[in-house]
Amino acid sequence: MTNTRPVSTGERLARGGIYAILIAAALVYLLPLAVMLLTSVKTLDDIRTGNILSLPVEIVFDAWHKAWSNACTGVSCNGVSGFFWNSFQIVIPAVLISTFVGALNGYALTKWRFKGSELFFALMLFGCFIPFQVVLLPMAQTLGYVGLANTTTGLVFVHVVYGIAFTTLFFRNFYVGIPNELVLAAKLDGAGFFTIFWRILLPVSAPIIVVCIIWQFTQIWNDFLFGVVFSGQDTKPITVALNNLVNTTTGVKEYNVDMAAAIIAALPTLVVYVAAGKYFVRGLTAGAVKG
Template sequence: MSNQTIKQPSKVLNNVLRIALYTVLLTMAAIYLMPFVVMLLTSLKDVEEIRSGTLLSLPSTLGFESWQKAWSSACTGSSCEGISPYFLNSFQIVLPAVAISTLLGALNGYVISLWKFKGSDLFFAALLIGCFIPFQVILLPMARTLGWLGIANTTTGLVFVHVVYGVAFTTLFFRNFYQSIPEELVKAARLDGAGFFTIFYRIILPVSIPIIVVTVIWQFTQIWNDFLFGVAFSGFDTQPVTVALNNLVNTSFGGKEYNVDMAAAIIAALPTLAVYVLAGKYFVRGLTAGAVKG
């Protein structure tokens, strides 16, 4: 009788705490999503309704003209053309930059953690310092380097910039993850006659999926959202979508069309939103996968 009396209040208390926790989480989620809701509602209204209504008022009629206009009338300088070329430019920059920086980071982390050599710790320290170099510091030397290589104002040049700047971060991710892999595994493979690349391809890469996901999400987000490198090192035809969005928002003919601006901002954010929605849970899982050695 006494045990039932004790368990009953405990169960009620757990339910109350669970309800309170979910209430707090839902409230914080609603606050966090409020700007996106305002952007979405604004993008579906016409200009007159935006001026006469409130931020959270629902549109009287659903209209996607602003979305079509944002996609097809982004303005840069004295001329206007569709935002779609800039959207495609971003993909042409992001995909190879993410692939190359991830591969280089995996190789660097593999060498530094499992193939120790003289000066490997110094090499890793130099890469670690590279993670804390501000973007603004490398603008001038990078511009001279791109000019010397003959790839200034090109998509290839932007890919090069993001690979160089991102490889320090990817190396750090992979090195910390590979620290959890027993060195005896590599030594045993070497005794069996496996070489450097055989061990990397057949043993290391198959267990690297969690950290590869982390690196891809991190690099994709950083490169897609980049504005400074895009505006500094791109040409008129190679600008990423972030630069096109800035030009659209800061250029107006006649009245300011906030619905078009909001629609363009959502379009520009869709790829990163999709990446986090589809693979967000793997990001945290990958970050903690190599946290404990053994």
């Protein structure tokens, strides 16, 4: 039989107090989302006569339809659907490329060290701290020289360049904790650089891969500065389209449409965090305490 110590009244009260504080904090944190949801399903008359937390008199989804389906023309923007898919065309390749290159860099910097590898890593780490505004002009010139200005491919290139520094840092810290004996044994068996990478390092890298994917996905999806500077009229990401929508006035400010568009823009990152949030914390802590 297993002896279990009875929980005292004081411990129950303390535990209840902790849960009460956590629930209250969660409610406060979710309050803006509740306001956005309520506003997005209200009519304009309902918004004018009620307060921000009042329940809708009638639930309507016209604002959602308008926020999604209409397109931008000239300087006026009335919808985000096309730009929603633009963001996916930017995010998916940028995340995959930067994660893969970061994994290779982290592997080489920990298991195949070369002369100057520490300096190389220090320079990449230094790149993490360069303000984005500093490189806007040089990056615009570079994209122009290679013919990628105002294109989706150009935005992918920009995000890959900036993402590699962070993914290399994550993978390098994670791979430091993997025993070198595994790599040495594989070398003795005749395995080469890429064989070791594919068959030994990558299979155990799932936690840090999830960290890099979530980190990069969130950073790139929510980016506005690079999107507004380096995109063309038809290649804008959803953050730029959302800004245009919110700041476009045609006589009547449609707050319900603005809120619906903002929720649409935030949905992918919410889905990613809900689906893989626990793996993010696990992988981040695994890589943060090594090396």
